[in-house]
Amino acid sequence: MNKRNKTPRNENRGVTIADVAKTAGVSIPTVSRILNDKEYVAEETRQRVHEAIRTLGYTPHTQARRLRGGATMTLALHHPIESPHDLSSVIETSYFTGIAEAASEKEYFINFLISRLTPESLLNMYRSNQIDGIILLQVRMDDWRVNLLRENNYLFVMIGRCADLEGLSFIDLDFENAMLLACEHLVELGHRNIGFLTYPQSWHKSGIGPAVRSLEGYKSALNKYGLNSCYREIGLNSVEEGFEGTNDLLQENPELTAIITVSHLTAAGSIKALVQHGRSVPKDCSVMAIGFGGNFASVVTPSLTTLEWSPYEISYQATILMTEKLANKKLPAQQILVPPKLIVRESTKEVE
Amino acid sequence: MNKRNKTPRNENRGVTIADVAKTAGVSIPTVSRILNDKEYVAEETRQRVHEAIRTLGYTPHTQARRLRGGATMTLALHHPIESPHDLSSVIETSYFTGIAEAASEKEYFINFLISRLTPESLLNMYRSNQIDGIILLQVRMDDWRVNLLRENNYLFVMIGRCADLEGLSFIDLDFENAMLLACEHLVELGHRNIGFLTYPQSWHKSGIGPAVRSLEGYKSALNKYGLNSCYREIGLNSVEEGFEGTNDLLQENPELTAIITVSHLTAAGSIKALVQHGRSVPKDCSVMAIGFGGNFASVVTPSLTTLEWSPYEISYQATILMTEKLANKKLPAQQILVPPKLIVRESTKEVE
DNA sequence: GCGATTTCTGATAACGTTATCAGAAATCGT
DNA sequence: ACGATTTCTGATAACGTTATCAGAAATCGC
Numbered sequence: 001m002n003k004r005n006k007t008p009r010n011e012n013r014g015v016t017i018a019d020v021a022k023t024a025g026v027s028i029p030t031v032s033r034i035l036n037d038k039e040y041v042a043e044e045t046r047q048r049v050h051e052a053i054r055t056l057g058y059t060p061h062t063q064a065r066r067l068r069g070g071a072t073m074t075l076a077l078h079h080p081i082e083s084p085h086d087l088s089s090v091i092e093t094s095y096f097t098g099i100a101e102a103a104s105e106k107e108y109f110i111n112f113l114i115s116r117l118t119p120e121s122l123l124n125m126y127r128s129n130q131i132d133g134i135i136l137l138q139v140r141m142d143d144w145r146v147n148l149l150r151e152n153n154y155l156f157v158m159i160g161r162c163a164d165l166e167g168l169s170f171i172d173l174d175f176e177n178a179m180l181l182a183c184e185h186l187v188e189l190g191h192r193n194i195g196f197l198t199y200p201q202s203w204h205k206s207g208i209g210p211a212v213r214s215l216e217g218y219k220s221a222l223n224k225y226g227l228n229s230c231y232r233e234i235g236l237n238s239v240e241e242g243f244e245g246t247n248d249l250l251q252e253n254p255e256l257t258a259i260i261t262v263s264h265l266t267a268a269g270s271i272k273a274l275v276q277h278g279r280s281v282p283k284d285c286s287v288m289a290i291g292f293g294g295n296f297a298s299v300v301t302p303s304l305t306t307l308e309w310s311p312y313e314i315s316y317q318a319t320i321l322m323t324e325k326l327a328n329k330k331l332p333a334q335q336i337l338v339p340p341k342l343i344v345r346e347s348t349k350e351v352e
Numbered sequence: 353m354n355k356r357n358k359t360p361r362n363e364n365r366g367v368t369i370a371d372v373a374k375t376a377g378v379s380i381p382t383v384s385r386i387l388n389d390k391e392y393v394a395e396e397t398r399q400r401v402h403e404a405i406r407t408l409g410y411t412p413h414t415q416a417r418r419l420r421g422g423a424t425m426t427l428a429l430h431h432p433i434e435s436p437h438d439l440s441s442v443i444e445t446s447y448f449t450g451i452a453e454a455a456s457e458k459e460y461f462i463n464f465l466i467s468r469l470t471p472e473s474l475l476n477m478y479r480s481n482q483i484d485g486i487i488l489l490q491v492r493m494d495d496w497r498v499n500l501l502r503e504n505n506y507l508f509v510m511i512g513r514c515a516d517l518e519g520l521s522f523i524d525l526d527f528e529n530a531m532l533l534a535c536e537h538l539v540e541l542g543h544r545n546i547g548f549l550t551y552p553q554s555w556h557k558s559g560i561g562p563a564v565r566s567l568e569g570y571k572s573a574l575n576k577y578g579l580n581s582c583y584r585e586i587g588l589n590s591v592e593e594g595f596e597g598t599n600d601l602l603q604e605n606p607e608l609t610a611i612i613t614v615s616h617l618t619a620a621g622s623i624k625a626l627v628q629h630g631r632s633v634p635k636d637c638s639v640m641a642i643g644f645g646g647n648f649a650s651v652v653t654p655s656l657t658t659l660e661w662s663p664y665e666i667s668y669q670a671t672i673l674m675t676e677k678l679a680n681k682k683l684p685a686q687q688i689l690v691p692p693k694l695i696v697r698e699s700t701k702e703v704e
Numbered sequence: 705g706c707g708a709t710t711t712c713t714g715a716t717a718a719c720g721t722t723a724t725c726a727g728a729a730a731t732c733g734t
Numbered sequence: 735a736c737g738a739t740t741t742c743t744g745a746t747a748a749c750g751t752t753a754t755c756a757g758a759a760a761t762c763g764c
Contacts, residue, residue, distance in 0.1 A: 014479055016750060027714045032752055040712055059480035063424060064750035067415045067719050074461070084453045085664060088445035088646065096448050097436045100464040109426070109482075111461050112452040127366055128411035129720090130461075239650055268651045294440060298591055299620045299651060312437060368720060379744045384722055392742055416720035419749050481750090 098315030179217030242269020264293035282349035302346035450667030531569030594621020616645035634701035654698035
């Protein structure tokens, strides 16, 4: 006599380990052992079970495994942006694909946290077992996310870095070095008056790493060569701002023969402004762009000399850092600084 | 006397519903009822339980809920690309953020499938309960993914569309209409010789929608106005290809006064070529670009007149389509065609 | 040939949640 | 005041998997 089922079985459910066990004529744990390549299984049994798996088209239930295993096998990515619309101007597609690819290789899932995140909801991501760890983008020198996660002992990796790095894993663009290389390249070409269109004032004020460190790098590089600084804080995402910023720079120092920007777009604006001032690029003035830029560099006329990083490589690396740490929590923190690659195109030239 | 625990309890585990129940002095199902806002709970009990939840900092275990609930609350996004590196030239960041935002609003997770996907692994995504549904990008007229998922009765939504649309949900760019609008705009400006730089031959051959339909739209538009066609199939992702394609077009028909391209990059190349032929844009020849382009349109000199869609809106919509269908499987298929927006900038002008 | 070891298998509990049911307590109608 | 209804609560099973344990069968040592 059959005991009545209290919770009726879903008719449309998939094939489960129980079905496999029944068809192969073994118990459930035996199937599980075979699925997980445990020792002590008779070869003959293994064959029979695999046969059953094939004919039934069985695949293990991911959710059940995760519940039992105590890990979510899910990572999150967070960028502290106000509106998701704006994200495309800050993050390149390659950032996503690098992370997605690494995660997929390590059999992790990725969740992109786009909407505004509160301290409460950040902690909840961990507490409610939605994620095992998080990758933080756009880290500030003093970042509430870092402080909160550190206090609560939750795992995370930074792309970027904060002030106190004790025991934290990160991978970051070496912006200070980039500014040194940029200035070096220009000085070698004979330039002595080098202007800089840096990140917006708001970025410097809120202590965003690249802003802070690029300006430091610029100043110390000029110092090294005994040159005077001349810079403007401008917006990143329009040709116009580069245009106006360049006009300002030229007004302050008409002797400028080179301009460094931190965005390909503003570099394009810079060229526009210079041309309007009757200066041809690179003949009368050189222009360089630092940062990611995708195909922009070669669209602009003349094509831009740049210092570049690969967002794909960086985000890929960050994800590997994360998964390795999750696989072995005793691993020490890893801290990686990535130098940029100088790509000389048409927009820089020696002083005549 | 305590029965010995066979599987020892993990010491570092989080707060569970059982802990809440114990502190509040009620049973586990009662807490569950309160969490899920079920009826028939005494107000006094509700208060006490909420109090316990607050003091313990309890959050429901997502994985457990999913297992019990029978839904993964996870969607996937798939683009059939060979190498993830190349994805950045095909997909805009906004595509990701639109999906991520919609998913997050509906409390879904997103998994971006980047690596090469086989029919087997695609089915496994569903069978192993990793996802509830998938959003397909770059759908071909005859697409194996569509055929496979349709046969197996798995839920999916297309961005793009295939040939047989019976019962399928999609949202797609109306490329045919776009070509009509482009030609209309140019004809109104007095142009009678309109060239077209279309998608690469491989796209046409493998039946990728925008390629097929834009060429059809071009031909039927010219037909409508009694004009002759003149087009080249070229690569999308470099200025050089636009440059060379334009040279070819001019050789075939030196009378051309307008060129339509399907990529901002090739449009830039087009302008370069025209200038080299001694033709100024837009004075002697107009140039238009169709498609996504981000900030490109305004970087180029002269800035590009375009027909644009918002990838954010489109991917957002696609995700909503998906979640609505999941919430109510009886919903009929939804089919949405999105017209582009004409944005007139500097690169088009009436014929002199 | 017999105890000790090794190899193999299955019963059982557990991961954290929700649905079902039945029973207790409170309220209602007359 | 008493049966019928409504409100509330807890025991139990279930989602699909894996870990632990104990026992059976096979192999080994001498």
